[in-house]
Amino acid sequence: MTESTQPNPRHRLSPLTCDAPGLRQSIRDALVRVVGKDPDLATPRDWLHAVSFAIRERIIERRVVTRRQFAEEDVKRVYYLSMEYLIGRMLEANLRNMGIFEVTQQALQDLGVDFREIARLEEDAALGNGGLGRLAACILESMATQGYPGYGYGIRYEYGMFQQHIEHFRQVEHPDNWLRYGNPWEFPRPEKTFPVRFYGYVVEHHRPDGETSCNWENGEEVLAMAYDYPTAGYERRNVNNLRLWAAKATRDFDLRYFNEGDYIRAVADKNESETISMVLYPNDATAIGKELRLKQEYFFVSASLQDIFDRHRQLEYPIEELADKAAIQLNDTHPAIAVAECMRLLLDEHRIPWDQAWTITQNLFSYTNHTLMPEALETWPVALMERVLPRHMGIIYRINHEFIEEVRHRFPGEHEFFRRLSIIDEEHGRRVRMAHLAVIGSHRVNGVAALHTSLLKQTLFADFSRVWPERFVNVTNGVTPRLWMIQANPGLTELIDSRIGSDWKFDLDRLKQFAPYASDEATREAFRAVKLRNKERLAALVHKRTGLAIRPDVMYDVQIKRIHEYKRQLLKLLHVIELYQRIRDGEDVLPRVVLFAGKAAPGYQRAKDIIAVINEVADIVNHDPAMGDRLKCVFFPNYEVSSATIIIPAADLSEQISTAGFEASGTGNMKLAMNGALTIGTLDGANIEIRDAVGTENIFIFGMTADRVSAHRAQGIPPGAHLDSHPRLRSMVEALRDGFFSNGGRHLHAEIARYLLEEDPFFVLADYAAYSDACAQADRLYQDAEAWSEAALLNVARMSHFSIDRTVREYAENIWNVLPEPVPPPCPESNKN
Ligand code: GPW
Incomplete structure (x- = not known):
């Protein structure tokens, strides 16, 4: 499948009807032909799947139309990279946004099925922890509603956010096996599979033109396979795509079954490489220092960037124009390794010279910061990065070097300043500061509320804000009213x-x-x-x-x-x-x-x-x-x-x-x-x-x-001193x-x-x-x-x-420089019922 711009006339689409009789027919057909059940024997879950399949056909149809229009209109695309999408149930949201909620309820009623009863059987898609993941889901929905050519990229976790039970007053976690009964909303794309490498080493080649080029060799490869989740805009407008990657073992593993005598061991190894997309880390606002987490981050970033580069090539745009045709938003630092991966692809695969590659990269990326809390700031030990992503570590060193040279020139002699700005933290056992990589590699950095952005500029990014004051902007969050x-x-x-x-x-x-x-x-x-x-x-x-x-x-x-x-x-x-x-x-x-x-x-x-x-x-x-x-x-x-x-x-x-x-x-x-x-x-x-x-x-x-809190902390008043502030x-x-x-x-x-009396780090007693x-x-x-x-x-x-629509418009106008491209309504008004 390529991103062709010219639809073949033989491939004209004839949209499915969206009236009650048409839907009724589709639901019954899906029950028999897709779910494989006799309607007389169908369970509520069978009906849930049948109606979902009937609606999925109508969504994907709109997706095809939307994609064709984007290809024809030569649009600039937005790519939202996020480790989390907290979506929830999809059936009702899709029905409402497709404008066929009432008519589908009617169709079900005609079949003797109660919509509420079956809808509550759907598992939440809980591929996120909280606010950050839910924001990503709202942004996707709004991009579709407003007609922006937006693509979401993330991970198809086999297990999402854990299920919380309360037993003897305490939280007990149970695995969230959300895909147990299959998922009608996803389209597996086995042909969209990209190799992702880990470990290995870098070999330098001195080219005749004097440049050095690098090859990243050996190591382990894992395949990233795409699963697409079409996302409908409100009232049957555009349908955008959320592409989630699942890890699959490479064919090498299959060969090993035969070559190495140890068949069982070979299959076990295969499983291990597929653990990359197995589970969402259930941490909110705390960094996770685990190697598997770093591999998850790089896994989905690498697959997404390969896919973005591929689409750009299929549309026959020159690589030099990448940042004119695409904008990439980093949802926090979790995908920040994308900056180095983009450089790797431009340098090693496309042989673009460093300075030009760097300009493209900076114009392409922007970064949203969601917290000031030190425990949430991601840093990776240099030794770990060197082992897992040796080529990227080399690129990060060079990015850092060029950056420090630039500021050395502009702020001579301020050695403390350079040390604080460096991507490498030399004080805590040499670590890579991902936020610094994200700031240096982006043309815009935003906070998510006015106070937050102003504190960002005064504290966490005070030094960067001196270097590039215009880079820091505010985009206050929103939520989807739909x-x-x-x-x-x-x-x-x-x-x-x-x-x-x-x-x-x-x-x-x-x-x-x-x-x-x-x-x-x-x-x-x-x-x-x-x-x-x-x-x-x-x-x-x-x-x-x-x-x-x-x-x-x-x-x-x-x-x-x-x-x-x-x-x-x-x-x-x-x-x-x-x-x-x-x-x-x-x-x-x-x-x-x-x-x-x-x-x-x-x-x-x-x-x-x-x-x-x-x-x-x-x-x-x-x-x-x-x-x-x-x-x-x-x-x-x-x-x-x-x-x-x-x-x-x-x-x-x-x-x-x-x-x-x-x-x-x-x-x-x-x-x-x-x-x-x-x-x-x-x-x-x-x-x-x-x-x-x-x-x-x-x-x-x-x-x-916030100012009083800082002052209060500086005063060091013991929390117990507030006990008499309230009777x-x-x-x-x-x-x-x-x-x-x-x-x-x-x-x-x-x-x-x-804890309250002696520590109270968040001033509960002081504010009581x-x-x-x-x-x-x-x-x-x-x-x-x-x-x-x-x-x-x-x-x-x-x-x-x-409204998230206001938020998305601010990103589009001030950061991405993209325009909406709404697709005209599909079916005639009479279908609306
Ligand atoms: F620490 N937020 C979140 F900044 O839900 F990465 N998870 C997270 O891991 C982080 C932030 C991170 C939240 C913020 O706590 C909340 O204030 C904000 O509204 C939300 O992100 C969306 O911006």
Whole structure:
């Protein structure tokens, strides 16, 4: 298959119909011919697969049209390289974006099948940890919706994010065998297979023209095979492609079966090379120093770049024009080795001279940074790189050398400065700083929220920002309203449609027209009715998952995100303890459900301990008759995209309480606010921009600012000194310490109390009094249902800035320099039904 620009006239397409009878026929046919089942004997999962196959045919058709148009129009393409894509379920999202959700439901109903019943059987595609992976999925969807020629590249992990079970209050991880029943959404492309080399050595050749060229020889080869996941834009527009690579052993292994007598050993070796794409590392915001991780990174980067170079060649563009025809975005430093790989391909395969190759590379790449936290910054030991990727190590040395020469020239004598800028960290046993490679190899570097970008320039990249001030830009994150509003919250969608029509779905800026309805009593009442229904839906799910009964008629206060010290789940937990004690003391307290959800990295003991303590506190609270129905504390297990779509629309209060300066942006904060939850949060990440958008009266801001946090740390105040800043704080921490809430984990509770009193690296105690005040303020507003609903509706109407479409347009205009190329709608309107 090549990227031909001229479609053969004999290959004209005749699109499948999208009306109910046509879909019904396709679903029944797929059940028999693809799934291989008699409809009379089909299980719900058989029907799920049948409908998925019927829809897949229609998506791939649109993909073919989209690809043809891109080839004809000579477009510049965008390649998004990400180790993670947190997609969730695909059936409903594809149906909605294809504009055939209702008609397919109808077709199924005609066949006697309930859509909801089969849809919930689909496994989430959880090829990501959290915000970073979900952002990648939103960006792909938006590129398709807006018609940008965007391609996603990543890894087809055999096992995605682990499944979290709670056993005896603790997190237990189970493997996520998401491909067990096959996957109707993927198209295997065995012909798209590229060799990827590891280890070996470099041989230098001195050419007659005086240049030296290098050959990377020997070592081990693994094959990367493509699997394509078509991604539909909203309302039957473009369909873009996400290409995920799976590792396959080379044919060499097959030969070895015969040559070496040891057949069993040969097959075992084959397995080993295929482990590269076996499992997603479940770490969020921490670097993983494992050789296998480095191999995963290089594996998918090398395959993707070979594919990009191949497409460029098939389109008959000269290699010198690569950066005019392509832009490559690095999602954090995980794919940063691409800078060296691109140089290798240009130098060794295409024989381009160094300076020209370097110009192309810099123009091609740009890099998004997602954190300032030192433990998340990837560095690889030079010795490991030299062994696994010897040619790349040589290229990195040369990149570094040329770069340091350049700055030496511009900033003579500043030796400390050069040392800090160097790609090689000489202080911690010689390591390659991947962020430095990414900055030096890119023409633009962006942070993901205004505060984050400004802190990047002041701290992590202060030196680079002196060298290249114009290289650093901000692109505030966003989320897709298709999934996070229209699909997740049909009740709210209908309410908005009934007031301002449905244009806002294509252009979220039009949501602003909804703002005046915040002061309309009938709209507020309708909004409360929608919230109540969403809470009933969540309460049913909570009951199913945990056995706990929760009331739908109280405040739902949610903190849903990865468990991390800096995100401060302990701050919320202390508040639960405060409410518990106050109710026990006979105080009148606003009834509420506090819901936590999130996974802890399996090797992050403190985070796992936090989950255990939350669950043990919850157990005491939920079973204490003194609570009546006034306080329930839920730990919702196995938080994933599909559960987020149920929790978010039911929330009243959104907890965004990270220590200021640590959350690069946050995106859950956006999803919750656009569904009418009020934020209680610190001045961190995108919270600041959310406050500016919704208005200070419609958000509860508290706590130390990022500057205050730094100053506070410098002062070195012992955490225990804050115990008297709030009338109850001491007794709350003592209750924890003394094991009041412990159920076998006494030691654990004492340890958490000690940690707060003696270490508290994220200033939970220092911020507690301010937090408790802000919670009380929220409670007061909630008691005025009209005032609360007004504020909630203003949140909805004023969140348009946080549409991922705005984010993607900023990347396209300021970084990629690409234009949208929308494909005209395919089937006639009559098909829409
Ligand atoms: F550490 N983020 C994430 F920067 O989800 F690499 N995983 C990660 O490994 C990293 C960042 C990394 C998140 C940020 O924590 C969050 O603030 C941000 O909204 C999100 O990335 C998307 O930019």
